[in-house]
Amino acid sequence: MKVTGALALLRALEHEGVEVIFGIPGGASMPIYDPLVDGSSIRHILCRHEQGAGHAAEGYAWATGRVGVCMATSGPGGTNLVTPIADAKMDSVPIVAITGQVPTPVVGNDAFQEADITGITMPITKHNFLVKDPALIPETVREAFHIASTGRPGPVLIDLPKDVLLSETTWSWPERINLPGYKPTTKGNQRQVGEAVKLIMAAERPVLYVGGGVIKADAHAELAKLATVGRLPVVTTLMARGAFPDSHELCLGMPGMHGNYTAVTSIQKADVLVALGARFDDRVTGKLAAFAPQAKVIHVDIDPAEIGKNRVADVPIVGDCRDVIAKLAAELDARQHEAGGVPDRSAWLGQLVDWQRRFPYRYDQQPDGPLKPQYCVERLREQSDADTIVVAGVGQHQMYASQYWHFEHPRHWINSGGLGTMGFAVPAALGAKVGQPGKRVLAIDGDGCFQMTAQELATSTTEKIPFITAILNNGYLGMVRQWQELFFAERYSGVYLDPDVPDYVKLAEAYGAVGLRADDPGEVDAVIEKAFSVEDRSVVIDFRVDPREMVFPMVPAGASNDDIILDPEGATPTSDPAEAPIV
Amino acid sequence: MSNGSGGGTLHTISVLVEDKPGVLTRVAGLFSARGFNIDSLAVGPTESSGLSRMTIVINVDTKPLEQITKQLNKLINVIKILEHEPGSAVERELMLVKVRASGDDRARVMEIAEVFRVNIVDVTASTLTLEATGKPDKLEALLSLLDDFGIVELSRTGRIALGRGDRGIKERVLRAAND
Numbered sequence: 001m002k003v004t005g006a007l008a009l010l011r012a013l014e015h016e017g018v019e020v021i022f023g024i025p026g027g028a029s030m031p032i033y034d035p036l037v038d039g040s041s042i043r044h045i046l047c048r049h050e051q052g053a054g055h056a057a058e059g060y061a062w063a064t065g066r067v068g069v070c071m072a073t074s075g076p077g078g079t080n081l082v083t084p085i086a087d088a089k090m091d092s093v094p095i096v097a098i099t100g101q102v103p104t105p106v107v108g109n110d111a112f113q114e115a116d117i118t119g120i121t122m123p124i125t126k127h128n129f130l131v132k133d134p135a136l137i138p139e140t141v142r143e144a145f146h147i148a149s150t151g152r153p154g155p156v157l158i159d160l161p162k163d164v165l166l167s168e169t170t171w172s173w174p175e176r177i178n179l180p181g182y183k184p185t186t187k188g189n190q191r192q193v194g195e196a197v198k199l200i201m202a203a204e205r206p207v208l209y210v211g212g213g214v215i216k217a218d219a220h221a222e223l224a225k226l227a228t229v230g231r232l233p234v235v236t237t238l239m240a241r242g243a244f245p246d247s248h249e250l251c252l253g254m255p256g257m258h259g260n261y262t263a264v265t266s267i268q269k270a271d272v273l274v275a276l277g278a279r280f281d282d283r284v285t286g287k288l289a290a291f292a293p294q295a296k297v298i299h300v301d302i303d304p305a306e307i308g309k310n311r312v313a314d315v316p317i318v319g320d321c322r323d324v325i326a327k328l329a330a331e332l333d334a335r336q337h338e339a340g341g342v343p344d345r346s347a348w349l350g351q352l353v354d355w356q357r358r359f360p361y362r363y364d365q366q367p368d369g370p371l372k373p374q375y376c377v378e379r380l381r382e383q384s385d386a387d388t389i390v391v392a393g394v395g396q397h398q399m400y401a402s403q404y405w406h407f408e409h410p411r412h413w414i415n416s417g418g419l420g421t422m423g424f425a426v427p428a429a430l431g432a433k434v435g436q437p438g439k440r441v442l443a444i445d446g447d448g449c450f451q452m453t454a455q456e457l458a459t460s461t462t463e464k465i466p467f468i469t470a471i472l473n474n475g476y477l478g479m480v481r482q483w484q485e486l487f488f489a490e491r492y493s494g495v496y497l498d499p500d501v502p503d504y505v506k507l508a509e510a511y512g513a514v515g516l517r518a519d520d521p522g523e524v525d526a527v528i529e530k531a532f533s534v535e536d537r538s539v540v541i542d543f544r545v546d547p548r549e550m551v552f553p554m555v556p557a558g559a560s561n562d563d564i565i566l567d568p569e570g571a572t573p574t575s576d577p578a579e580a581p582i583v
Numbered sequence: 584m585s586n587g588s589g590g591g592t593l594h595t596i597s598v599l600v601e602d603k604p605g606v607l608t609r610v611a612g613l614f615s616a617r618g619f620n621i622d623s624l625a626v627g628p629t630e631s632s633g634l635s636r637m638t639i640v641i642n643v644d645t646k647p648l649e650q651i652t653k654q655l656n657k658l659i660n661v662i663k664i665l666e667h668e669p670g671s672a673v674e675r676e677l678m679l680v681k682v683r684a685s686g687d688d689r690a691r692v693m694e695i696a697e698v699f700r701v702n703i704v705d706v707t708a709s710t711l712t713l714e715a716t717g718k719p720d721k722l723e724a725l726l727s728l729l730d731d732f733g734i735v736e737l738s739r740t741g742r743i744a745l746g747r748g749d750r751g752i753k754e755r756v757l758r759a760a761n762d
Contacts, residue, residue: 118605123613123616127658181600181661305657
């Protein structure tokens with residue numbers, strides 16, 4: 001069958017099971033849009049900015065586990081995708097980005113809307129392709145989806161010059177994938193599993209340090225088995241919230257810079273740390289040399305480059321978390337049977353419970369005092385079911401959401417972790433809702449973040465993709481303000497946004513969404529109830545929160561996790577610039 | 584590129600890659616993105632069509648070297664990486680050097696060329712151009728002698744290497760992360 005390159009692309013995407021593309025057309029990518037008129041099983045969702053399209057593809061991938069697809073034209077279309085692609089790289093999100101390119105005869109001539117997008121995205125993609133022959137489009141698409149979704153997932157970009165899209169080729173779907181240099185190790189080495197179980201059996205103070213890889217590998221059931229079989233306490237990183245239910249007695253919640261005392265300190269005191277799909281990120285470890293100083297480390301990851309990158313592993317295991325955790329659980333179960341049961345660690349578990357009781361997350365909401373952001377998150381949580389998908393951007397609101405929400409299931413928490421991309425939440429919520437139309441999607445956002453990508457509310461209205469955005473509006477770039485208060489002697493610089501600009505209620509209405517506002521604690525419940533009663537449109541809630549509120553606990557950047565600051569009283573502001581955090 | 588900067592030791596690695604557009608950029612870009620300096624890099628075709636071989640000399644400690652080889656391995660177009668232990672590989676480099684050689688110096692330069700068994704490939708009234716092949720230390724020794732006469736210009740290919748013994752790079756097992 002003779003087809004154009006553009007039609008070959010569309011057919012190939014259909015073969016890959018793509019149901020939706022988030023995109024914006026332009027000169028170079030127009031040939032792809034033409035066959036869409038004749039009908040396709042693929043829905044194209046017209047976004048308002050390519051960055052929005054990219055984050056929507058990410059949100060879709062986070063929520064479904066399938067590959068998200070975004071599409072843009074050449075030049076600025078492609079460069080606007082750079083941020084979501086970099087975000088997907090850092091958080092191992094499987095997306096395929098398709099870009100139009102200027103025709104091959106003028107590539108390199110500084111043609112209109114030309115940018116070397118494969119060159120630009122080389123360091124931020126898992127792989128990318130420039131296709132110069134329409135006959136290669138099907139196999140390129142197949143390889144791109146294979147690379148994006150297997151091993152350690154990540155973004156793949158396919159750049160398609162306009163003449164390649166317009167020229168004819170014979171359609172054929174490749175039988176096999178030919179990637180001789182790409183063979184991820186998925187099966188964990190059984191001997192190493194045995195070594196790991198030996199360490200776990202002998203441990204007096206074990207902790208499972210669970211990262212996003214467990215969710216990527218759909219290994220939550222295996223993790224639950226491992227934790228319960230061995231009665232092993234679990235911390236879930238920002239990327240792994242929901243991989244293990246917060247309601248479980250063995251769940252200690254989030255570790256790291258803004259983690260709770262028990263999660264942070266359990267790692268500091270652990271004698272065996274089992275890292276599962278986690279990468280010892282600086283936001284978790286604090287000062288690396290002082291991180292988990294007594295612990296022997298078992299490190300399970302599908303990416304060999306993560307093992308030993310930041311922390312030497314005593315027992316490294318390369319493999320897919322689902323395979324390796326299942327093996328660990330089975331082996332541990334067998335060894336415990338031989339040994340006559342689970343080793344007695346009641347002192348350790350008792351210590352953890354004691355810490356949890358003494359050092360919970362804390363805030364103070366006075367009935368007639370300023371509205372606290374944590375209170376808003378708690379009230380949203382109390383009025384939601386555990387099936388709600390929560391999406392956040394980056395900053396204080398993200399930390400409050402991760403701290404105060406109770407995550408019970410994987411893929412119900414979506415945020416920008418590694419890259420820390422402001423503006424992630426609104427478009428990612430849009431994508432998540434497309435992937436999970438039957439679930440309520442709630443973006444908990446900051447006012448700074450919201451303004452970076454709010455235009456996707458238009459997409460929400462015109463494409464009928466309703467979700468709720470709760471803005472914790474403190475009128476500031478709050479996290480930067482917090483650091484200036486704590487580490488720059490309260491010298492506020494470039495952080496005031498003004499809570500009244502824009503008027504978020506009017507802005508929501510202008511976009512065809514419902515706009516609501518709560519100024520005082522007493523109004524919060526009614527506003528949430530009203531927001532949750534709207535089904536057919538998006539809702540924006542403007543929570544006017546206390547700009548002085550700060551995220552605690554906090555481990556200052558570069559400090560040891562032992563120096564965790566529990567509350568504002570424990571914070572000792574410093575005016576010495578040399579003491580200021582580095583990152 | 585740099586000339587032996589950094590406090591580590593020189594390591595020679597061979598990287599077998601698919602001969603695809605952009606692969607050199609991917610490899611070189613990875614080094615700069617991860618903050619490593621390349622001392623030399625040589626690329627050329629191999630015994631298999633569609634495959635190229637890069638020989639890269641870098642100046643790093645062992646631990647960062649392990650990280651860089653792991654990161655290189657993640658590049659889709661990289662088939663195989665081999666780090667040559669000192670003495671385990673035949674390493675050669677080709678160099679062309681144009682030296683000032685007039686008057687009495689001419690005979691002295693020619694004498695050095697003979698001792699080092701290098702060819703004189705171009706002659707002018709005031710210069711001689713030498714073609715030298717050999718191990719890196721031989722070339723360094725030659726250069727230090729020629730330096731006194733005045734080197735007009737110099738071009739080096741960068742090091743290439745093959746492991747000693749009867750096996751090729753494809754049959755060698757890379758150190759696995761599990762070991």
